[in-house]
Amino acid sequence: MRELKYEFSEIEKKWQAKWLEVKPFAASNQSDKPKFYGLIEFPYPSGEGLHVGHPRPFTAMDIICRKRRMQGYNVLFPIGYDAFGLPTENYAIKNHIHPKIVTHRNIARFRSQLQMLGYSFDWDREIDTTAPDYYKWTQWIFLQLYQKGLAYKATMPVNWCTSCKCVLANEEAVNGVCERCGAPVVRKEKSQWMLKITEYAQRLIDDLDDVDYIERVKIQQRNWIGRSTGAEVNFDTTAGDKLRIYTTRPDTLFGATYMVMSPEHEYLRRWADKLDNWDEVAAYMDAAARKSDFERSELNKEKTGVELKGVRAVNPVNQKEIPIFISDYVLASYGTGAIMAVPAHDTRDWEFATKFRLPIIEVVKGGAKSVQEEAFTDCETGVMTNSEFLNGLSVEDAKSAIVKYMEEQGLGESKVNYKLRDWVFSRQRYWGEPIPMVFCDTCGWVPVPEEQLPVLLPDVESYEPTDTGESPLSKMTDWVATTCPHCGGHARRETDTMPQWAGSSWYFLRYMDPDNGEALASKEALAYWSPVDWYNGGMEHTTLHLLYSRFWHKFLYDIGVVPTKEPYHKRTSHGMILGEGGEKMSKSRGNVVNPNDIVEQYGADTMRLHIMFIGDFEKAVSWSNEAVKGSKRFLDRVWNLGESCADSLEQTPANEAGIHKTIKKVTADIEELKFNTAIAAMMGLVNDFYANGCTKGDMKPLLLLLSPFAPHIAEELWELLGFAASEGAMACRQGWPVYDEGKTVEQEVTLAVQVGGKLKATVTVPMDSEQDTVVAAAMTDAKVAKLSEGMELVKIILVKNKLVNLIFKPKA
RNA sequence: GCCGGUGUGAUGGAAUUGGUAGACGUAGUGGACUCAAAAUCCACCGCUGUGAAAGGCGUGCCGGUUCGAGUCCGGCCACCGGCACCA
Numbered sequence: 001m002r003e004l005k006y007e008f009s010e011i012e013k014k015w016q017a018k019w020l021e022v023k024p025f026a027a028s029n030q031s032d033k034p035k036f037y038g039l040i041e042f043p044y045p046s047g048e049g050l051h052v053g054h055p056r057p058f059t060a061m062d063i064i065c066r067k068r069r070m071q072g073y074n075v076l077f078p079i080g081y082d083a084f085g086l087p088t089e090n091y092a093i094k095n096h097i098h099p100k101i102v103t104h105r106n107i108a109r110f111r112s113q114l115q116m117l118g119y120s121f122d123w124d125r126e127i128d129t130t131a132p133d134y135y136k137w138t139q140w141i142f143l144q145l146y147q148k149g150l151a152y153k154a155t156m157p158v159n160w161c162t163s164c165k166c167v168l169a170n171e172e173a174v175n176g177v178c179e180r181c182g183a184p185v186v187r188k189e190k191s192q193w194m195l196k197i198t199e200y201a202q203r204l205i206d207d208l209d210d211v212d213y214i215e216r217v218k219i220q221q222r223n224w225i226g227r228s229t230g231a232e233v234n235f236d237t238t239a240g241d242k243l244r245i246y247t248t249r250p251d252t253l254f255g256a257t258y259m260v261m262s263p264e265h266e267y268l269r270r271w272a273d274k275l276d277n278w279d280e281v282a283a284y285m286d287a288a289a290r291k292s293d294f295e296r297s298e299l300n301k302e303k304t305g306v307e308l309k310g311v312r313a314v315n316p317v318n319q320k321e322i323p324i325f326i327s328d329y330v331l332a333s334y335g336t337g338a339i340m341a342v343p344a345h346d347t348r349d350w351e352f353a354t355k356f357r358l359p360i361i362e363v364v365k366g367g368a369k370s371v372q373e374e375a376f377t378d379c380e381t382g383v384m385t386n387s388e389f390l391n392g393l394s395v396e397d398a399k400s401a402i403v404k405y406m407e408e409q410g411l412g413e414s415k416v417n418y419k420l421r422d423w424v425f426s427r428q429r430y431w432g433e434p435i436p437m438v439f440c441d442t443c444g445w446v447p448v449p450e451e452q453l454p455v456l457l458p459d460v461e462s463y464e465p466t467d468t469g470e471s472p473l474s475k476m477t478d479w480v481a482t483t484c485p486h487c488g489g490h491a492r493r494e495t496d497t498m499p500q501w502a503g504s505s506w507y508f509l510r511y512m513d514p515d516n517g518e519a520l521a522s523k524e525a526l527a528y529w530s531p532v533d534w535y536n537g538g539m540e541h542t543t544l545h546l547l548y549s550r551f552w553h554k555f556l557y558d559i560g561v562v563p564t565k566e567p568y569h570k571r572t573s574h575g576m577i578l579g580e581g582g583e584k585m586s587k588s589r590g591n592v593v594n595p596n597d598i599v600e601q602y603g604a605d606t607m608r609l610h611i612m613f614i615g616d617f618e619k620a621v622s623w624s625n626e627a628v629k630g631s632k633r634f635l636d637r638v639w640n641l642g643e644s645c646a647d648s649l650e651q652t653p654a655n656e657a658g659i660h661k662t663i664k665k666v667t668a669d670i671e672e673l674k675f676n677t678a679i680a681a682m683m684g685l686v687n688d689f690y691a692n693g694c695t696k697g698d699m700k701p702l703l704l705l706l707s708p709f710a711p712h713i714a715e716e717l718w719e720l721l722g723f724a725a726s727e728g729a730m731a732c733r734q735g736w737p738v739y740d741e742g743k744t745v746e747q748e749v750t751l752a753v754q755v756g757g758k759l760k761a762t763v764t765v766p767m768d769s770e771q772d773t774v775v776a777a778a779m780t781d782a783k784v785a786k787l788s789e790g791m792e793l794v795k796i797i798l799v800k801n802k803l804v805n806l807i808f809k810p811k812a
Numbered sequence: 813g814c815c816g817g818u819g820u821g822a823u824g825g826a827a828u829u830g831g832u833a834g835a836c837g838u839a840g841u842g843g844a845c846u847c848a849a850a851a852u853c854c855a856c857c858g859c860u861g862u863g864a865a866a867g868g869c870g871u872g873c874c875g876g877u878u879c880g881a882g883u884c885c886g887g888c889c890a891c892c893g894g895c896a897c898c899a
Contacts, residue, residue: 216816216894223815223895230899247899260899303897329897339899347813348897419898539893576893613837615825619818620892627824630837640852677826680836687836690853752832757880759832783866797879803831805879 006639008603012712016115024069024732025120029513029525031074037529038065039508039568041537041545042080042127044500045106047091050113052585052593052611052623057536057574059608060617060675062119064534066708067670069120070736076529077120078511080127081107084135085500086164086180089431093463099431103130113595117604118711120732125514129503130431134510136454137520138502139436141552143447144559146437150196151425153445158424160188165465167192169424169499172544187289190469193435193496195423197551201225202416204550213571214618217542224543226419231403232336233412235259236314237324239271243313246335246417249345249379250406251398254387255363256340257353259313259324260305263288264332276309281326288328303329303352315340316411317402318388327352335417343375350375363387364395423548425499428471430463432497440484440491449485455493471495504545505552508532508567520561527563535568546571572673575620577611582622593623605710606632612675612709634683635713638706641686642717646695654692657746658685659701663739666705675709682706696721701737753778754805755787763804771798778804 019025040061043054065077083103092099107128114121127134145151159173160166163183172178173185197204205225208218230248237243243259261268263285272278284306305327312321329348330339343353343360350371353360360371365385367376376382384390389405390398406412426435434455436448448455458479463472473495474480484491506520512529513521537546553567578584579591586592598607610631615621651659662685669678682705689698699721707714711732718724718731745767751774753761761781765774775796778784784806791808798804 219816220894226895226898228898245899249899327897329899331898334898341899346899348899351897417898419895542894610837613824621824624824624838627838630824634837636852676824677836680826683836750832754832754880757878762832795879797831799831802828803880805831807879 006636006713008605008635008713011716012116012118012604015712015715016118018730019118019120020115020123022730023122023124024730025065025075025077025122026124027076027078027122028074029528033072033074035076035529035533036065036068036073037076037508037531037533038068039078039511039532039535041541042082042504042507043110044085044087045081045083045103045110046087047102047106049106049109050595052577052595055117055595055607055611056577056617057538058114058117058119059611060574060673061534061536062608063612063670063675063708066120066711066732067736069732070704070708070734072735076125076511077122078125078127078514079114079119079121079123080125080507080511081110081129082500082504082507083107083128083130084432084498084503086166086429086431089429089463092431098459099463100130103128116599117595117608120711125511127507127510127514129507132454132456133517135433135503137510138433138498138506139448139453139455140450140520141506141556142498142502143436143450143453144561145195145555146447148555148559150199150555152194152196153191154194155189155191156194157187158190158192159185160190160469161185164429165467165469166428167424167426169501169544188469190426193425193437193494195425195551197423197548198418198420200551200554201227201418201420203554204420204547207550207554207566211566211571212569214573217539217546217571217573220539220542221547224420224547227416228418229414229416231406231412232415233316233340233406235316235340237311238313238321239267239274239311241267241270243267243324243338244336245338245340246415247340249342249395249399250402250412251384251387251390251393251395252342252345252363253315253317253340253402254390255342255344255361256315256322257343257359257361258322258341259338260327260330260341260349260352261308261324261338262330262332263326263328265326265337268326271308271311274310277306281306281308284326291328303327303348303355305329305352305356307356316406316409323358325352325356333421334419344371345375345377347375347377361386363390423551425502426496427499428465428469428496430457430460430472430497432499433457433502434473435494435496435498437494438482438484438491439494440487440489442489443484443486443491446484446486446491452485457497471497473497501545501548505549506556508535508549509556509562526561530562531564531566532568534570534572536572536574539573542573572618574617575615577614578620578622580622580624585623593625598628602628602632603635603712605635605713609635609679609710613679615676617673617675631679634679634686635710637686637690638702639713639717641689641694641699642720645689645699645721646693648695649697649700650695651697652692652695655685655688655694655698656743658688659698660739660741660743663701663705663737664741664744667736667739670708679709682709703731704734704737707731707734749801751778751801752803753781753784754803755784756807757805760784760787767801771796771804774798774804775806778806 038061040057065075069075088099088102092102142151159168161168161178161183163181164178167190168178178185205222205227228248230246231250232244232246234242234244275281305325308324311324313324314321341349343349344362345364362371363386364376364382366382379395382395384393384398390401403414434457436455438446438448440446458476460472460476480493480495482491482493509521513525516522549567553562556562557565583589595607610628613631662681665681666678703714703718714731747767748764749767750762750764752759753763760783763777765777788808790811792811793806794809795807
């Protein structure tokens with residue numbers, strides 16, 4: 001008997017100190033072993049510290065990486081901090097502390113919390129996006145984008161958060177409110193740096209075919225990019241200009257009974273003197289401009305619009321004259337900003353036509369109701385009608401036929417459109433990377449020369465955003481005033497900073513070679529580690545960080561900086577941790593669980609184990625303080641086995657099959673993110689050990705299987721049972737246990753016996769018994785025998801080692 | 813409206829992908845140990861039924877395929893997430 005209590009607190013401190021000292025998790029940039037790069041989304045170091053949302057994905061990847069090391073891989077599992085951002089800045093404003101100081105404090109806190117949980121990060125590769133030698137390279141990438149024409153300045157209506165006093169990306173404005181603070185978002189004309197992500201739209205779709213992302217991520221990205229194929233068609237107008245429209249249904253061209261332009265369309269002002277009702281039109285344009293996006297979409301149940309009196313369009317295929325309207329249901333920013341309206345086959349056009357009593361002409365037949373009652377929008381079943389040479393064709397055939405005709409006649413051509421918009425890249429805030437551009441009155445925008453990077457973020461007196469919509473940096477006149485790198489004349493620095501997403505768009509590259517002063521990472525390091533083998537992160541980043549970083553990576557690939565087209569080979573995602581009632585955790589509900597409390601009460605191993613045991617990793621689960629005890633109890637039971645097991649290094653025969661089965665299950669389950677059932681299997685094995693008795697030989701594989709999940713207790717018992725002494729190393733440096741398929745099967749199996757498909761009995765027979773043996777054994781069962789009286793056995797279905805189903809019928 | 817996902821005991825969740833539904837855990841019940849409690853160990857634990865059995869019912873609802881359906885097909889309902897006047 002080894003009599004030592006499971007003092008988790010001391011044990012965990014001991015091993016954490018040892019890992020920091022011995023560095024068993026340091027990755028090497030040169031190795032004969034196969035490489036594995038496991039990545040988690042680096043945290044934003046908020047003032048609140050780690051919350052329970054963090055340990056779930058972190059522990060999962062830690063388990064995978066610990067297992068990979070034991071399987072003989074050279075593993076890179078790094079950590080860093082995505083530390084630029086608004087919460088830190090807002091805290092700094094409120095408390096008059098420099099954001100730099102706040103950030104350092106928060107990072108220190110995060111670091112100690114992450115170490116407290118025993119993660120096997122390579123701490124020598126820690127990065128911080130706010131460090132000048134890091135953001136130097138963020139700025140460098142921006143300069144490359146600028147040089148290739150992918151960064152440009154444009155004045156355009158942008159999403160403006162009224163509370164943050166800052167521009168938001170499309171992706172950050174959710175339902176008319178700011179994703180971060182919830183304040184209303186309004187439209188504002190501003191001159192902004194933009195990144196041409198749209199240039200990569202098709203490749204961002206196509207290359208999804210070559211990566212191993214979970215399907216819902218691929219689907220969500222494809223939907224977000226929103227590719228559609230259709231045609232652009234020119235309509236003559238009585239004003240003389242050709243009005244160009246985009247449609248995905250060129251087949252319905254004969255059904256176009258009017259046209260609609262967006263209120264922002266450039267022709268409108270040009271046509272002012274031709275319009276009899278210009279006052280009315282101008283009033284509508286004004287009203288539309290004043291509406292926020294939210295008002296334009298959400299509140300717009302009823303369609304509104306104004307007819308242009310004095311200008312009409314001509315349908316190019318039948319020369320019919322049709323009216324033109326303006327309406328805010330047509331968006332200026334998509335397609336050409338104008339549409340042909342086919343009310344018979346588009347619900348929005350139908351609503352508008354009904355309200356304005358415009359003709360509805362059926363050109364596709366097959367709808368359940370008349371098109372006067374309901375638009376028929378189905379493309380699969382319809383047949384063309386009222387469309388001259390298209391009549392009788394299917395919708396698909398009609399599309400190709402009309403496009404071919406239009407291209408021959410010079411009326412229009414096929415066209416692909418995307419919903420994806422260019423990325424608004426400027427923020428009027430302090431705590432971000434300065435955009436390395438200078439404006440010279442004579443030369444215009446001039447990039448800061450690479451050798452002058454980084455453009456350091458200067459210290460300012462106040463971080464308050466200005467009401468004029470300019471960055472706090474604009475008040476730093478000394479810093480703003482500079483000389484033009486081109487002509488040497490007076491120039492002003494760009495005072496906007498980059499968005500939060502900049503630093504995180506390439507951070508995984510920096511981990512490969514974090515101290516490089518010459519490049520964002522060396523060619524060798526990039527060649528060795530690229531791509532990230534497995535990246536796990538939240539679904540909320542699918543159309544933000546994940547898309548942005550794929551875009552940057554493709555660009556870096558194009559200019560020869562990185563060796564792979566895609567940054568991440570595999571992408572998985574975890575579900576959220578909800579509060580006890582299945583509700584979102586929030587301060588206001590008071591159901592927030594602090595990992596520190598759990599670690600203090602039960603230990604880091606219990607915390608890790610429980611967060612993985614709690615339910616399906618990919619789905620949302622609710623936290624239960626009560627249930628944590630079960631995981632702690634399991635570790636106590638393992639500890640007690642370690643104290644009481646027999647000294648023999650032989651395995652107990654009764655445990656053998658269970659051990660091999662468990663190795664098989666845990667090995668496979670980790671790969672499939674089924675941590676909960678892996679843990680259940682280990683619990684089952686421990687229950688067997690209690691029932692059958694156990695030896696050191698039985699404990700050995702159990703401890704190795706447990707070590708990625710609960711590394712501290714595993715190391716301690718490994719040492720205590722003498723394995724470390726006799727084999728000279730920590731558990732984390734052992735080989736991953738292997739199973740013998742032959743030993744996973746039992747000698748005897750219990751089969752279900754069904755009669756007519758209903759379970760009536762079970763019978764135990766030797767493994768792999770043939771049908772005759774099984775049936776004979778089944779018939780010895782009293783219940784089965786009784787059911788077979790006076791019956792004839794007409795059919796036997798045998799599923800080997802599982803079940804036998806006997807079908808009887810009355811004897812004739 | 814469109815695109816994903818989910819629905820299983822008191823409860824968190826399992827189920828080798830068509831083969832013994834409820835593994836593993838929590839809560840609960842009974843017992844052992846203890847002066848006692850906690851902890852620990854052992855047993856029971858879907859509903860109904862009975863003295864105990866037998867039997868019947870049971871994976872959101874209705875129908876279908878099959879020797880056999882939580883799993884497949886058709887039609888609904890509810891909840892969660894994403895997108896949303898993108899022509």
